[in-house]
Amino acid sequence: MEKTGKIFVAGHRGLVGSAICRELQRQGYANLAVRTHAELDLTDSATVLDFFQQEKPEYVVLAAAKVGGILANDSYPADFIRENLKIQTSVIDASYRNGVKRLLFLGSSCIYPRLAPQPIKEEYLLTGPLEPTNRAYALAKIAGIEMCWSYNRQYGTKYLAAMPTNMYGPGDNFDLKGSHVLPALMRKVFEAKRAGEKKVVVWGTGKPRREFLYSDDLAEACVHLLNLPDSTYDSLLNRSDPPLINIGNGEDLTIRELAELVARIQDFDCELVFDPTMEDGTPRKLLDVSRIHELGWKAKVSLEEGIRRTFAAAESQLEFSAP
Numbered sequence: 001m002e003k004t005g006k007i008f009v010a011g012h013r014g015l016v017g018s019a020i021c022r023e024l025q026r027q028g029y030a031n032l033a034v035r036t037h038a039e040l041d042l043t044d045s046a047t048v049l050d051f052f053q054q055e056k057p058e059y060v061v062l063a064a065a066k067v068g069g070i071l072a073n074d075s076y077p078a079d080f081i082r083e084n085l086k087i088q089t090s091v092i093d094a095s096y097r098n099g100v101k102r103l104l105f106l107g108s109s110c111i112y113p114r115l116a117p118q119p120i121k122e123e124y125l126l127t128g129p130l131e132p133t134n135r136a137y138a139l140a141k142i143a144g145i146e147m148c149w150s151y152n153r154q155y156g157t158k159y160l161a162a163m164p165t166n167m168y169g170p171g172d173n174f175d176l177k178g179s180h181v182l183p184a185l186m187r188k189v190f191e192a193k194r195a196g197e198k199k200v201v202v203w204g205t206g207k208p209r210r211e212f213l214y215s216d217d218l219a220e221a222c223v224h225l226l227n228l229p230d231s232t233y234d235s236l237l238n239r240s241d242p243p244l245i246n247i248g249n250g251e252d253l254t255i256r257e258l259a260e261l262v263a264r265i266q267d268f269d270c271e272l273v274f275d276p277t278m279e280d281g282t283p284r285k286l287l288d289v290s291r292i293h294e295l296g297w298k299a300k301v302s303l304e305e306g307i308r309r310t311f312a313a314a315e316s317q318l319e320f321s322a323p
């Protein structure tokens with residue numbers, strides 16, 4: 001990407017989009033086109049097309065989506081499939097109609113079958129049934145991958161789909177009803193310690209294994225992908241399988257171990273009480289990251305360091321006082 005190239009980061013105020021904007025700016029990309037949700041509703045395809053015609057972005061990072069944890073996904077599946085299909089359809093199609101050079105579509109590791117062999121390789125897509133609690137969301141994301149692939153095949157576009165593992169970092173969603181497992185644990189542990197309580201309730205059995213990636217690491221990976229030389233970038237598209245690439249750090253741990261780590265970082269000696277009436281989700285989700293390692297990118301921030309940084313940012317911004 002040229003340093004002066006215009007880059008539209010959709011979802012620039014979200015966890016992932018904000019980290020990508022910071023990384024782009026850090027690397028000297030100053031020509032960013034961004035709009036808040038209130039300024040540009042990405043589900044409205046006519047307005048999105050107008051925006052593209054006026055702004056003419058050359059590169060697009062699609063990090064806007066309706067995103068949530070297990071409870072939100074399980075409770076509002078219609079919202080998750082409708083909003084995500086509309087957002088990605090509007091943005092991908094407007095990108096094609098306006099000659100965008102490269103587009104990076106962000107999906108999620110929940111696109112893979114619930115019982116996929118571990119670690120999960122890109123080629124396991126559509127080889128088995130999905131996890132039921134987030135099937136609507138996952139199917140929208142799979143449709144987005146298929147759309148990138150179809151546009152590449154039919155129109156010669158260069159759209160790549162990046163599938164990050166579970167993300168966390170500054171600016172995360174700490175709302176206990178809508179958040180992912182790690183920010184929820186951080187908030188619960190923080191508040192229990194402050195309230196002088198001795199017990200922290202953790203949803204599920206604590207047994208599922210999960211992988212976590214710090215948002216700044218993901219941002220670096222995304223910019224790395226957008227910046228690959230033509231021949232390398234094109235080799236990711238000219239395959240007989242979807243233009244898909246996993247992004248993770250290649251290590252996982254149980255939810256129990258994660259909760260223990262969060263408590264240790266807060267220097268809090270508490271009893272963890274597991275609530276098996278809450279859904280566990282997929283038993284294990286660890287991405288195979290050999291493809292992105294071969295392209296010269298590896299995660300840098302350890303889980304402990306990333307959680308410490310996220311606590312520091314959340315405490316300074318009083319994010320735990322949000323509902």
Ligand SMILES: NC(=O)c1ccc[n+]([C@@H]2O[C@H](COP(=O)([O-])OP(=O)(O)OC[C@H]3O[C@@H](n4cnc5c(N)ncnc54)[C@H](OP(=O)(O)O)[C@@H]3O)[C@@H](O)[C@H]2O)c1
Nearest residue numbers: 011013014015016037041042064065067106107108166167
């Ligand atoms: N968080 C994770 O653990 C994780 C893991 C893997 C992949 N991802 C992927 O990364 C992407 C971004 O996730 P995130 O965690 O950064 O989510 P996030 O923090 O909720 O950010 C999403 C952003 O999209 C915006 N948005 C939503 N609907 C919109 C609409 N109709 N029009 C305009 N903007 C809209 C939101 O704005 P408002 O808040 O104003 O609505 C928000 O700024 C998603 O595709 C997700 O699948 C996330």
